Amino acid sequence: MSGPDDLSRLIGILTEVAGPDRTPDPVGGETPLNEGGFWLDSADLLEVLLSCEAAFSVELDPATLLPEESELTVARLMSAIDAVRRR
Numbered sequence: 001m002s003g004p005d006d007l008s009r010l011i012g013i014l015t016e017v018a019g020p021d022r023t024p025d026p027v028g029g030e031t032p033l034n035e036g037g038f039w040l041d042s043a044d045l046l047e048v049l050l051s052c053e054a055a056f057s058v059e060l061d062p063a064t065l066l067p068e069e070s071e072l073t074v075a076r077l078m079s080a081i082d083a084v085r086r087r
Contacts, residue, residue, distance in 0.1 A: 002078050014027070015027075028074065
């Protein structure tokens, strides 16, 4: 299960990929990764997934996340990471 440090690490990854111009303030669990939030496109999301794999020592399946990118939030991505960790 994720803790505050994991969430901070994830938000750090998102902020790094999005850059200061596309990082919303404040950022919380329900912040979208696309429009209205970090404004990440598909290439940005792939970069986030690869960075998360390295940071959290997990293997994420982009096919399970990218089709839902319109509904992807910080909390949903953290949940996906947690689900892989529990396996």
